[in-house]
Amino acid sequence: MQPRPTKKTLEPKRDRRALVDRDQHEISRFESLVGELSAAMARAPADEVDREIESWLGKICRALDLDRSAVYERDSPDQPVRATHTWVRPNFPAFPKNYEPEKLIQRSTQLVMSGETLVFADPSEIPADNPDTRRMVAKYGPKASAAIPMWAGGRVIGAASFGKFRSPRKWPPELLDQLAMAVRLFGSAIERKQAEIAIRAVRTELRVASRRNVMSELVASLSHEINQPLGAILSNLGGVARLLTQGNPQPAMALEAVNSAIEDTKRTADIVRRIRSMFKNQVEHKAPIGIGPLIGEVVKLTAGEASVRKIAVRIEVSPPGQRVIGDSIQLQQCVLNLVMNAFDAITEARSPRRDVVIKVAPEKIGWAAVCVCDSGGGIDPAVAKRLFEPFVTTKIDGMGLGLLVTRSIVESHGGRIWASPNPDQGSTFTFTLPMAERKRSSASRRMG
Numbered sequence: 001m002q003p004r005p006t007k008k009t010l011e012p013k014r015d016r017r018a019l020v021d022r023d024q025h026e027i028s029r030f031e032s033l034v035g036e037l038s039a040a041m042a043r044a045p046a047d048e049v050d051r052e053i054e055s056w057l058g059k060i061c062r063a064l065d066l067d068r069s070a071v072y073e074r075d076s077p078d079q080p081v082r083a084t085h086t087w088v089r090p091n092f093p094a095f096p097k098n099y100e101p102e103k104l105i106q107r108s109t110q111l112v113m114s115g116e117t118l119v120f121a122d123p124s125e126i127p128a129d130n131p132d133t134r135r136m137v138a139k140y141g142p143k144a145s146a147a148i149p150m151w152a153g154g155r156v157i158g159a160a161s162f163g164k165f166r167s168p169r170k171w172p173p174e175l176l177d178q179l180a181m182a183v184r185l186f187g188s189a190i191e192r193k194q195a196e197i198a199i200r201a202v203r204t205e206l207r208v209a210s211r212r213n214v215m216s217e218l219v220a221s222l223s224h225e226i227n228q229p230l231g232a233i234l235s236n237l238g239g240v241a242r243l244l245t246q247g248n249p250q251p252a253m254a255l256e257a258v259n260s261a262i263e264d265t266k267r268t269a270d271i272v273r274r275i276r277s278m279f280k281n282q283v284e285h286k287a288p289i290g291i292g293p294l295i296g297e298v299v300k301l302t303a304g305e306a307s308v309r310k311i312a313v314r315i316e317v318s319p320p321g322q323r324v325i326g327d328s329i330q331l332q333q334c335v336l337n338l339v340m341n342a343f344d345a346i347t348e349a350r351s352p353r354r355d356v357v358i359k360v361a362p363e364k365i366g367w368a369a370v371c372v373c374d375s376g377g378g379i380d381p382a383v384a385k386r387l388f389e390p391f392v393t394t395k396i397d398g399m400g401l402g403l404l405v406t407r408s409i410v411e412s413h414g415g416r417i418w419a420s421p422n423p424d425q426g427s428t429f430t431f432t433l434p435m436a437e438r439k440r441s442s443a444s445r446r447m448g
C-alpha cells in the first residue's frame, strides 16, 4: 500500500486506448456526480447531514462499481477512530459492529489520519512492511481499496474508505482527486453539523441557567405562597385544640377543621415539591475560565442578532489570556444580558454610530473588570436609580429581570456591578470578577 502508486501496466498496447477512454468517461461522469454532491451538502440542514452522507456513499459506490464504503471520525486526537457512516452493496459482507480500524490496521489508520491517501489496485501491491493490512485484506477480502483522509478547517477530522470485493480496480489520479473532493465535502458538512449542535447545546444551557436565576430571585415570593396555607393550618388546628379542651368535641366541626388542615398541608407539600424540582439542576461549577474565550462565545451566539441590527461588536482583553474564577454558564448569561441590553439601547436610540465594545481589564489587585459599552441613548433618568430592581423596564416587551439576574450572579461570585454614562454617547455597564491567578496581596501574606 503506497500513497498514489504509479503502476506499470502490462496490458497489450491495442487495448490501452479503449481502456483510457473508458477511464476518462468514468472520471468525467464522476466529476458531475461530485458537483451534485456539493450542492446537496450545501443544502442539507444539520439534522440531515448524516443521512445525506450515507446515501452519497451509496451513490459513489454505484457510480464507481464499488462494493463497500465508510466514513470514519474521531472526537479528539486521543479518541479511537470509529466508522460513523457506512454503505454496503446488498449481499456483501457488512462492517463488523463498532468497527475500530486502529485495532485491525493500526499503521494504515495512522498514515491516513496524518493526511496520506492509501490505495491498492490489487492486494499484491500492499507492501510487506505492512503485515496488519495484508492480514486484514487476506481475511476480509477486498481486491482493491482507497482510503482517503477527511479534511475540514485545515486538519484531518477523519477518513473515508472505498473498497471493491469482486475484482481489482485501478485508481487513476484524476479519479482520486475527485474522491478526495467528495470526502472533503463530507468533512465540511460534518463540521458544520457539529458547530450547529454545539451552539444549540449552549443556547439550551443558557436558557436553563437564565430560568434558574430568575427562579432564585422569585423564591422570596414563593415562600409567601407557602406561608398562606401554613397560617390556615395553624388556625384550623388551633380551633380543634380549643374544641377538645372545652370537653365538647363537636365531632362534625372538628372533622371539618382537620380535613381542611389536611388539604392545606397537601397544598403546601405540593408547592415545596414544585420549587424543589425547579432547582434540581442548580449546581454551580466554579473553576478558572478564560474570560476572553467566554465573551467570544457570547459574541458568536449573538452574531446573528448583531448583523440583523447592523451593530459592530468588538472585544478587547488586556492583558490577553486573563482567567477568572466562576461558573461559565452563569457568567455567559451575565455577558449575554448586558450585550442584549446594549443592542436594545442602540436600536431604540436609532443611533448612527452602532457599536458595542466589550472590554476586560484588571481592576484593583486580584480582580478583573468586564465592561460592556454601547453607543445607545443612555439610561432613562426615570429608571436610573432602580435599574437592578425586579420588573423595572422601559421596553414594551421587557421583563425587567435581566439586570437583576446579572447582579445576583455577579454578587454570588463576590463581584460588583454598576452602570455609568459614557463621556460621549451611550452607557457602560461594568462588573468585577475574582481573577484566577491572584497576586498574593499583603493581607493574605500576613495571614499566612
Ligand SMILES: Nc1ncnc2c1ncn2[C@@H]1O[C@H](COP(=O)(O)OP(=O)(O)O)[C@@H](O)[C@H]1O
Binding pocket: 337, 341, 342, 345, 374, 376, 377, 378, 379, 380, 383, 387, 392, 393, 394, 395, 397, 398, 399, 400, 401, 402, 403, 404, 427
Ligand atoms: N445599555 C443600556 N442603555 C440604556 N438603558 C439600559 C441599558 N441596559 C439596561 N437599561 C435600562 O434598564 C432597564 C432594565 O434592564 P433589564 O433588567 O435588562 O430588563 P429589560 O431588558 O427586560 O428591560 C431597561 O429596560 C433599560 O431601561
Ligand SMILES: [Mg+2]
Binding pocket: 337, 340, 341, 402, 403
Ligand atoms: Mg435586558
